Amino acid sequence: MHVGLTHFLIVSAILFTLGIYGIVTRKNAVMVLMGIELILNAANINFVAFARYGNFGLGGQVIALFIIILAAAEAAIALAIVLNIYKTFSNVNVDEIDKLKE
Amino acid sequence: MEMTNLYQSLNLILPELVLSAVLVILVAADLIYHNNKAPVKFVALSGIVVSFFFLLFNFDNSGFAFTFGNTIRNFGLVTVDNFGHFFKLIVLISSFFVVIFSFSSIELKEAENRIGEYFALIYGMIIGMFFMISASDLILVYLSMELLSLSSYVLAGFLKLRERNSEASLKYLIYGAVSSGLMLFGISILYGMTGSTNLYVINSLIQGPNINLLTLSFALILIFAGIGYKISSAPFHFWTPDVYEGAPVTITAFLSVASKAAGFALLIRFIKTTFVSYTDANGAWNLINVFDWQSVLIAISILTMTLGNFSALWQDNMKRMLAYSSIAHAGYMMLGILVLSNQGLLAVLIYFAFYLLMNLGAFLVVMLIANKIGTEDINSYNGLGYTSPFLSVSLAIFLVSLTGIPPTAGFIGKLYLFIALVDAKMIAVAVIALLNTVVSLYYYIRVLKHMYLIKTEPDTPVIKPNFIETLIVLALAVPVILFGIYFQPVVDFAKSCLVILGM
Amino acid sequence: MNYFDIIFYLFAIITVVSAFIVVTTRNIVYSAYSLLLTLFGISGIYVLLGADFLAVVQIMVYVGGILILLLFGVMLTNKITSVDIRTGTIHLLPAAVGSGILLGILWAVMTWTDWKTYDTQIPSTTIFGLGKILITNYVLIFELLALLLLIALIGAASIARREETEENN
């Protein structure tokens, strides 16, 4: 079987799933952020692959570009928040930060 | 793209441009005025007023902005229409109140020197919302949502060293990032199926044959997860109570009204533009038969309101209670969407107009009380009705209105929703919603119970709002009653805002 | 099986395996470095998909920016006594079940769908095209992103900046 669109999509699917898995299971906030990055990348692969095989022009790549930039911005904010959490709680274990509940 | 087109486009997004400019000015002003932040506040407030006027001038101005120029893609990234204007108005008005609230918030006083950043981030939110409201391209939707989200993540944790602020911020961040990630993945699949991210283009393409419905449904549900998170509808609402409770009350108020409004505008536009083949003479929307939006919305709406109401019963924290209440209200408002008709849309618009007043009002009063007693615990409201009659009466009005009892505006909002439901012959849904209303009475009335029915304790404080605060409370409370009795202007106005450019 | 396929599988395996390590290893530093590999792999896939500029951006922004940020995050939020910084896991079972089902669905979605595909053209450089499209069709988004970055800047600074008054608390 020749490598085609589906193969790329499956890679992205696996990345997406792993991203979700990582977000849910990791205690460390930074690790959770890594999971988020995986999801974004999975989406990016989709965009680029679809654009390529569907002959949709450069739209997909531009979108991927935007998302990369966005990811950077998000990471910046996210890490700032994580640092702040660390200052407040002295750890960054997401599951221990549950003062707000009911 | 030609210059005329660009010029026209810029003309159409003039309010957004004004806001962006003010944002820059704010940043500059913040740098200039190091010690005295009053000018910054002034800039923030006046920026909103100015863009408000621009919005009004722009009111009946509608069209597509940033069109791609070629024939198939002559629908632009941005659709400016009265529907959008309505929601932008909601956003601006609530921003106006939130900015004013911020002036008197005790919480924010401790971060006085960062107030410039605070307002800048609020502007970020506003701009994000504006684009969310009028975006007709999924990528713009996604990015504006992210703009909104990033600003609000920061604002939720704005008071850095407060535990609950930081926690709210982190939770909001993770939850938001996942949701938007899901949405983005959904968008990417949709893109793969249609080759476009433009709603209008997608609309025309999914009408064609060979659409894999499973894939489409999957993509749509992922996208809905993103939107559902913004409007905090179940089962994507989990962040809401925690964040609302943790965030500064001004931000909570803002999130509960403006952010929700933007989310609803997006949801409505998304469904209306993408999935409606035509609107018939009776105002009913004829869905393209690819996805059963109605069933999904019915299920989610009922789940949302039930969950919101029943959870709110248990809450002792006012903000948290109002958070659940706002979840329930999201459920009510979805009732207006799920009938898939202009009738329902009208109901949503009317509801939002009133929701703006009563919810902001409730949060404002909660904040004024918290300013004095330092807590939002309902149990500490005991006897407030006697020591602080003005605030208590106002809060009572807002809560009664939220319950939806005449003669308050909340009743009219509900009335229109139910009118839409009955007109669409969805009696069973209406009954469930009405029973929910009855349930909601418990927790709203419980606040009144604490304020009035429980004896004044010796340490019950006397809260006297200052002149401006009184004025603002009145500005919210009086219309709640007034529109409850004479609601024609609001309905007339909402009626003129039903125009969604599209199919 | 031609070269294209082999290269694809190579990159795909790198990506997937390293991603798997990212989310499973208990050592945070390992995890971070695996992410580096993943991002490289993805960059390679971009190349295979004819997105040369994107591949470069991927490496520059992700590897050069985001990953470094993450590493900083790891370092700043842990007592760096050794490189062996471990982290716990939670929700293993529901996460595994959920991810499994999700993957199943995705697999089905990706394979069953009759994607519209065309013969792929010989890739050519995309920089000019991208550049043009950025300042025409997507100019609004471009500007919006600028705004977004500004907000991110303000936000991040606002949070991370040390406040003397607040420090005193």
Added chain:
Amino acid sequence: MIMTESLLVNLSVVVLFLPLLGFATLIFFGKKIPKLYLFEVGILFGALILSIIIMYGKLTYFIDSDIVSKFRWISFSAAPLPGYLNIELGIKLDNIAVIMLVVVNIISSLVHLYSIEYMHGDKRYSRYFAYLGIFTFSMLGIVLTDNILMMYIFWELVGLSSYLLIGFWFEKKSAADASKKAFIVNRVGDIGMFVGILILFFNYNTFSFDSIFEKISAGLLPFGSEAWLTAAGILVFMGAVGKSAQFPLHVWLPDAMEGPTPVSALIHAATMVAAGVYLVARIFVMLTADAMLVIAVIGAFTSFIAATIAITQTDIKKVLAYSTISQLGYMIMSLGVGAYAFAFFHLVTHAFFKACLFLGSGSVIHAMHHEQDIRNMGGLRKKLPITYLTFLISTLAISGVPLTSGFLSKDGILAGTLVFGKLTGHWLIPFFGFTVAALTAFYMFRLVILTFHGEPRDRHKYDHAHESPFVMVAPLAVLATLSIFIFYTPNPIAPDAGWFLGNWVKTPEQVTPHTTRFDFMIPTETESHVHSEIVNSELYTETMHWAHYPAMIMSILLGGLGILIAFVFYQWRKIDIDKLTEKIKPVYNFSLNKWYIDELYEITFIGQTLNFSKALAWFDNNIIDGIVNGSAYVTRYASKLSGLFDIYVVDGLVNFSAFFSGFLGLTFKKLQTGKVQTYVVLVVFSVIILLFFFKPF
């Protein structure tokens, strides 16, 4: 004086409202103006004079026609359902009405007079006279009405005044109990009467007696069936059962003796209790044979029960009370057997001598300082000669000794029962009748002997006893005089030879269809009769003649026997009464305890109703409210789970369904763990679930 119909009507209206005027005056000004009660007494005597004028006018000028005057009370004009509807009230002056008018006024005014002294010094003196006033008003209303609705209205008002008067000394618990009992027991009968009225009104669309009778005689039966006519008759009769203290509703009357003695004389002997008899007389013409039989049996049985109870009672008023019940049973029985005129006659004669007896007993009680137990009396004839004399005359009358009024009326009734027995084969009724005659003579003389004869058993009280003053004695004298035959007929052995029965009171012809009557109640139309007042069949007239002397002889013999036994037992002490009672202890106790009827009611109706109401109240508090409130268990469960749960919210909340909301609320609450990753898991699962729910395939 020229009597016109309208004059008579106007006068009767004046007579009707005079006592009410007295009532209103006394209620509002009684306390402030001293001696106002004299005004009330004066009013009553005025009313008496007027009523005598009315009787004179009616019986002189309009003896054969009834005077009816109506006015419209409520008008529903052209109502679509049930058609036209007007409720009219009115006054009907016929012979029995005007006679009753006089009787009521005589006794009432005498009682008023008597009470001046008897009630002297009571702290609610004027209130007492006010109540007497409203009673007289109500009673006159019953007498004068021409329709059954108004009858019912005044019927109830009489009940009210009776309630007020029985409970006049409400500080005594027994008095308060008795008044309540009287009212409620009466209400039981009234319900029947009310339903009967409903049946009549529904079918005839009128309340007027005359219109109803006209329609019945025209062949219109209730719901087209004779059974319903019977039912209507019996139901209305139930009213009489209550008011006239017939079995099984007789239990209130003995207790009613808790009221002041003049009240007992007026209400519970002479007038109010007679209202039932009057009512049956009013509806007599619409009674079917079956209904009459029921009435006769109830009457006979009542008279028997009451007589058997009376022989063992030791309270002077109780004896008289049971005697009253017994005599009322006589009257009812008499109506039931068709001896209409004799029933009414007995009503009148009984009114006088029983009032006399009660007032006499009042005099005794007054003299003995509120001692009522006859076992503590004795020998009082020396101390109270006038009282004794009048009391004795009345006792002779009630015992049916010749030359008294009682002899005349009782004889007629017994003859009527004999006839009835002969014509229908129901011999039990005459048997009861004669037995009771003997018993009556016995217990009445027992009473007289124990009270007035022999040696005083309570010296102290005896020594202080003295004859009552004039205002108390005078009424006794008047009433005793009225117990002499001469006022009713010139021939002491032929009651119908006189004006009373010969001219004034005649048995009316029934209006029910012939098939529903006793044969003897169907008039023979072929011949003209000498005794034209008896409109029954010839056979009946003949049998009546046949029965006249046997009945008279038997009643004299039985009465004499009863008297004799009484003397043997109590005066001459030939037989030790205590030993005798010891021998027949169960029977004695049965009688002494009034056949245990009160206890039976207490256990069954009253007790069970109360139990049922308690059960219902529990049911209401726990089940009805509980269903709505959610079961207590769930409430507990829910509040246990959450200490935060505000109890009032729970209670209020669960007004819908505690389980639902409690469960839901808790589930939702569980979901909100505060751990963001949990939320994410939930979101992922939600997405998956949503997909499976809304998959398009």
Added chain:
Amino acid sequence: MVGFPILSLITFLPIAGMIIILFLPKDKQNSIRYTTLAITALQVVLAIILMSNYNYSAAGVFEEKSFQFIEKFRWIEISGISWLGTVKIDYFLGIDGISMPMVLLTAIISFIATISSWNIEKSVKGYFALFLLLDTGMMGVFVALDFFLFYIFWELMLLPMYFLIGIWGGPRKEYAAIKFFIYTLFGSVFMLLVMIGLYFSATESLADGSKVFTFNLLALMNQSNFTPDGILSPFNPHNLRFIAYLALFVGFAIKIPMFPFHTWLPDAHVEAPTPISVILAGVLLKMGTYGILRISYPIFPEITKDLIWYIALFGMINIIYGALVALAQKDFKKLIAYSSISHMGYVLLGMASLTSTGINGAILQMFNHGTITAMLFLIVGVVYDRAHTRGIYDFGGLATQMPVYSGFVTVAFFAAIGLPGLSGFISEALVFVGAFSINLIRVLTIISTLGILLGAGYMLWTLQRIFLGPLNEKWTSLPDLDKREYFMFVPLSMIIIFLGVYPSAMLDIMNASVNTLVNFIHSNVSTTLSGF
């Protein structure tokens, strides 16, 4: 009087009073009280003016032109969108023979309740402000002829009532208040749904010939106004009229309160302060039955006719059940509360008959029950004020101590028992006469007559336990009525006696309307039931 908005005046006068009170300083308690008194007195005057100008022959019910004192103008009008049509809501007031007695009752009871409120000491200002707001709500319900307006007034009462019970009530006031609120809201949301359903099912022709959907009750009564496909339209073969009727009925039944929706009533009554109990029993309960007569009956005549047996059945249950439960009560006020349930059963029974007599009786019973029960609650209030207990067994022999009071008690109790000569008798008798004339419910009627007996049972028993017998030593210092209390009892007693003797004074007012209503129901239904 033509053209003068007297109905608006009588309705909104209390609001004006409320505003005045809000501007009065808190410590001027007496001015606040006198203001309220003046307002309610003025209301009584206005009600009397209304009555003296009332045309006895004009029927109303379904015909706009025979309503009186009509005020009608467009309140909300939204037009201009094709698919929406014109939305209009009228401000439409008017009275006929069904509402006139209720308006009078409301005015009188408010006035009496004001006098009775005199000794309220806690937050006087808030109390009287809420009281007046409640007054407006009550009055509005009885004069509104537009469903929307009706609903607004209906709900307007909830909140003041909640506070009045909740703040000035007894020990379990919060529970009682929330229970009242929830129950009523539960009922009224269904009413809301039916209201909307009706709105979409019928159109009204405007002056310009266009047809618009309408909330106008009179237009909804005209079956020819219904659209062919409206969900509540009789022309629609799949209409939901039956369900809507039930929903509406539940809404009203809760207010009556009808078994098994009655459990809020004892709680609310027991906890409410005396004047509020008076209002609650005197006026609020009447709204349920009034609503049925004004809305359910004429709009759904055919279903009404199908259901009369059930209505009568519940009437009977109310009568018997209420009385039996009352019999078991040990709390004086609770007993009166249950007696209310029993007495409202008569109203239901009378209405179920669908005859002029029955409905006349029912409305008269509404009025009479209003006055009698008001008096009974005042009686409880008087004794509670003095003795601070309501336990029936705590008393005894009060008649000796308080003779004047006991006199009024006797009048009220006997009126409640249905003693002739007092007003209660006439209405109960008419109810029975009316109900008895219908085959279908005759048996139920006969069973219901037991209520007369049970009523006498619990009332007299209570009278005996509290007022008769030896005086309980504890209460030898209880004072008799003072002047103020005297003034509450005298007018009510006068009304009770007057209507007992001359019921036509009230019956003549409603007669024409009731006849028209009965005619209307029967002529609108083609099927005939046995018994008619």
